[in-house]
Amino acid sequence: MPGAVGPLPLAEHLAWFLVLSLFVFLVYHSLHEESVRTAAKRGLRRWLTFLAGSAVLAAISLLLAHLLGKSI
Numbered sequence: 001m002p003g004a005v006g007p008l009p010l011a012e013h014l015a016w017f018l019v020l021s022l023f024v025f026l027v028y029h030s031l032h033e034e035s036v037r038t039a040a041k042r043g044l045r046r047w048l049t050f051l052a053g054s055a056v057l058a059a060i061s062l063l064l065a066h067l068l069g070k071s072i
Contacts, residue, residue: 022047 025047026040033039
């Protein structure tokens with residue numbers, strides 16, 4: 001299959017990042033909780049917090065790149 005080894009598009013990287021990180025958070029909490037419902041709630045809540053933090057870091061990084069790019 002041509003292009004199967006090459007890099008993925010950014011949208012596909014982000015999609016896989018979201019799916020795999022959600023899976024990791026849910027599995028981790030399912031191993032540490034008695035109830036499946038509690039594990040799902042806690043895992044989803046922590047995953048959303050993780051995504052919000054990632055978005056803030058990405059925004060700061062883009063802002064700094066933009067500001068430093070203009071000053072040079």
